[in-house]
Amino acid sequence: MLTSLYRGVCLVLCLLVASACASSESVRGGFDPDEFATAYETRSIPLRMNRTNAMGLQGKKLVTLRAVAACPGQDCIPQEVLLVFANDGENETLLNYETLTLTADGEEYVWDKLLDRQEAARVPPGDFLRLPLDREDFEQIAHADVVTGTLGGAPFQLAPDRRQPFRDLLDRLRTEP
Numbered sequence: 001m002l003t004s005l006y007r008g009v010c011l012v013l014c015l016l017v018a019s020a021c022a023s024s025e026s027v028r029g030g031f032d033p034d035e036f037a038t039a040y041e042t043r044s045i046p047l048r049m050n051r052t053n054a055m056g057l058q059g060k061k062l063v064t065l066r067a068v069a070a071c072p073g074q075d076c077i078p079q080e081v082l083l084v085f086a087n088d089g090e091n092e093t094l095l096n097y098e099t100l101t102l103t104a105d106g107e108e109y110v111w112d113k114l115l116d117r118q119e120a121a122r123v124p125p126g127d128f129l130r131l132p133l134d135r136e137d138f139e140q141i142a143h144a145d146v147v148t149g150t151l152g153g154a155p156f157q158l159a160p161d162r163r164q165p166f167r168d169l170l171d172r173l174r175t176e177p
Contacts, residue, residue: 026165027172031074038078039070040172042165044088049154062088063095063151065158067138067169068130077173081138085129085151094120096152097129104144109137120152135173142166 029040044064064086069078087093099112111131147158
């Protein structure tokens with residue numbers, strides 16, 4: 001009986017260690033000799049968004065955000081970061097993302113006229129929006145105490161712990177090449 005208890009405790013500990021190692025992989029990438037480019041990408045961060053009326057999100061949505069940084073060559077350091085928004089659901093969704101705002105410790109970033117029309121667009125699963133930021137602005141968002149935003153009229157928050165992949169990306173850019 002003690003042996004089976006010992007095995008059970010060992011199994012649980014092994015699973016906890018394995019899951020901790022897997023979840024700590026928040027940034028992947030590096031130099032790709034086939035493309036002769038260096039690229040890094042964070043894991044996707046689910047956005048907790050409130051559903052709104054017909055001008056914004058409709059139905060149950062799963063929108064994610066990740067950061068991508070790339071530059072041509074091997075020993076390069078990306079100076080621009082793309083914020084990539086994706087429909088992570090299995091079906092297309094209606095979304096009005098004409099304007100996106102992010103506010104990081106009072107500093108506001110606004111992207112407008114993202115759509116050339118007023119009504120909601122059909123968004124298939126996958127990436128639907130890529131927004132460039134210079135590294136200084138990305139650092140502000142990554143290190144801010146409070147980050148809020150709106151997409152399609154739906155508000156969301158990015159708590160500091162949820163932005164850890166962004167800080168991990170910045171650390172990786174500082175330590176490489």
